[in-house]
Amino acid sequence: MIAFENVSKFYDHNTVLKNITFTVQKGEMAFITGPSGAGKSTLLKLMYMEELPDEGNISIEDIHLSSLKMSEIPLLRRNIGVVFQDFKLINNLTVFDNVALALHIRGVSEREVHSFSSEALKKVGLRHVADSYPKSLSGGEQQRVAIARAIVGGPVVLLADEPTGNLDPDTALDIITLFRELNSQGTTILIATHNRELLKNTVKRLLRLDSGTLTEETVL
Amino acid sequence: MTMSYSFISAFKSLGREKWINILSTLTVASSLLIITLAVFFLYNIELIANHLPERFSMMAYLEDPLSREETRNIIDSLKKRPEVANVKYISRDDALIELKHTLKDSRSLLEGLDENPLTSSIEIKLRREFVTPSSTSRIAEEIRKIPGIDTIYYGERIAEAIHLLKQSVRNISIIIFLTISLGVVFVVYSTVKILFYRKNEEIEIIKLLGATSGFIRTPFLIEGGIIGLSGGILGIVGAFVFYFAVTYRLSTVIPILKTLVFPFEVLIALPFVGIILGVIGSAIAIGRIRL
Structure with missing residues (x-):
């Protein structure tokens, strides 16, 4: 379960998030929508602790993030799969090595690293480019590599920041189908997007952010 | 990891x-x-x-006269010391021969000597580890106290230099x-x-x-x-x-x-x-x- 309780975030006296309170239940799939600059990315960053809140409390799977020591942050991050908006792929590693890195960090054995990484690449339809480097791939393909890396470790929570931003409608739908499949296996998923088309047939739960304020919470 | x-x-x-x-x-x-x-x-x-310490030696000059027995005792007591590697007795006659050999180009210096002015001595070589300024001065002091030994000369400066x-x-x-x-x-x-x-x-x-x-x-x-x-x-x-x-x-x-x-x-x-x-x-x- 993800729980935000009166969370606020300021950058140089500008309010980015204001008094945000919501919960996403374990195994739920929710969307955060809103225009650019509404605070969607910041909200996700607070969950994997790239940013820290100025006010309020956040808990994930009953862990209060404010109580975590610096040395415990890596353990939290290993349980959260993140699809970053700018992909954050390492350009001098192959596609396979980028995905495998997430498992090496977890100390997974070499044999499992190989089979899990291949499986994750297969899921996003990129097994054939395993030996290529990210720079040689299209934006959409890079995004799918980022997704493969986020899901390879079997995360409890999956956070995706505009995961279909660079994908054509068909591929976008494939990815959402993949997220649904993961969700049906028990992964809690939170997706930040402004793609209204995507929301049409897929939304289970919608949170709307506007200028840092949660203005609407729709359960469909 | x-x-x-x-x-x-x-x-x-x-x-x-x-x-x-x-x-x-x-x-x-x-x-x-x-x-x-x-x-x-x-x-x-x-x-x-x-x-270098192998070349270092102390010269103990004996009192004159000393009996053969007394000389033997001094040599024995020196040999028993743990710091001493070996000792060599040099009689006054040997010392004169050595001196003559050393001064062979300036014989005139020894002319007029009626009797041997030198004394018997013992050359003492120390073990390498004892050739330090503090050890040599201590050993020299102790040897000097042995009855029958008149004076002792050793190269303090050499020990220090080494x-x-x-x-x-x-x-x-x-x-x-x-x-x-x-x-x-x-x-x-x-x-x-x-x-x-x-x-x-x-x-x-x-x-x-x-x-x-x-x-x-x-x-x-x-x-x-x-x-x-x-x-x-x-x-x-x-x-x-x-x-x-x-x-x-x-x-x-x-x-x-x-x-x-x-x-x-x-x-x-x-x-x-x-x-x-x-x-x-x-x-x-x-x-x-x-x-």
């Missing part, structure tokens, strides 16, 4: 940034070679210094070793720091994926160790080149060089010294960077 992954990651990184690593390795190799050459010269000076020479060699060795080691540490420190900053973006990503600081730091420590190890191995190669140049080429022109001894044990230690200094350098570099 698997150690093998850290090693693979370190080797890949060394390959990617090969020029900076090659330069760094060559610098480490030159530094370690300088240490080796310094050790080589100082080792030979030390060898010479170690042989001691000072050995002490200086040791101090110079330590200073050279420490200074150059610091240099090696600094070279590896700078290299690893540059590598670290070049990989800043990559490290940020790895952190967001849940890497511990150990996972991030270990490959850098390994890289530092590998630079040190490679430097050490190249240092050995350089030292061999130097050794053969000195013993085979230069010694034909300067024969005395043939007597120099090369401490090969030092060469075996070189790669290990390299690894230790390399790891220390990278540990300082990554320790100063906030993860």
Whole structure:
């Protein structure tokens, strides 16, 4: 379960998030929508602790993030799969090595690293480019590599920041189908997007952010 | 975190940034070679210094007259002392023969001598470890108190000089070793720091994926160790080149060089010294960077 309780975030006296309170239940799939600059990315960053809140409390799977020591942050991050908006792929590693890195960090054995990484690449339809480097791939393909890396470790929570931003409608739908499949296996998923088309047939739960304020919470 | 992954990651990184690593390795190799050459010269000076005490002796002049029995007792009591390596009795007649031999070109000096003015003496050689200024003065004092011994002469200055020479060699060795080691540490420190900053973006990503600081730091420590190890191995190669140049080429022109001894044990230690200094350098570099 993800729980935000009166969370606020300021950058140089500008309010980015204001008094945000919501919960996403374990195994739920929710969307955060809103225009650019509404605070969607910041909200996700607070969950994997790239940013820290100025006010309020956040808990994930009953862990209060404010109580975590610096040395415990890596353990939290290993349980959260993140699809970053700018992909954050390492350009001098192959596609396979980028995905495998997430498992090496977890100390997974070499044999499992190989089979899990291949499986994750297969899921996003990129097994054939395993030996290529990210720079040689299209934006959409890079995004799918980022997704493969986020899901390879079997995360409890999956956070995706505009995961279909660079994908054509068909591929976008494939990815959402993949997220649904993961969700049906028990992964809690939170997706930040402004793609209204995507929301049409897929939304289970919608949170709307506007200028840092949660203005609407729709359960469909 | 698997150690093998850290090693693979370190080797890949060394390959990617090969020029900076090659330069760094060559610098480490030159530094370690300088240490080796310094050790080589100082080792030979030390060898010479170690042989000097063998030439050091004390002269105990006996009272006159002494019976054969009394002389024998003095010699026996000297031989029993743990500091004494050997003793040699020189009778007054032997001493005169020796003096005549020494002054053979200035015989006129001895003309007019009716009787032998010299006294019997005992030459005492000390064991090497007792040829220090404090030991020699203590031993001389004790020997002087033995009944039948009139005076004792020994080269206080020589004992001091030998001691000072050995002490200086040791101090110079330590200073050279420490200074150059610091240099090696600094070279590896700078290299690893540059590598670290070049990989800043990559490290940020790895952190967001849940890497511990150990996972991030270990490959850098390994890289530092590998630079040190490679430097050490190249240092050995350089030292061999130097050794053969000195013993085979230069010694034909300067024969005395043939007597120099090369401490090969030092060469075996070189790669290990390299690894230790390399790891220390990278540990300082990554320790100063906030993860």
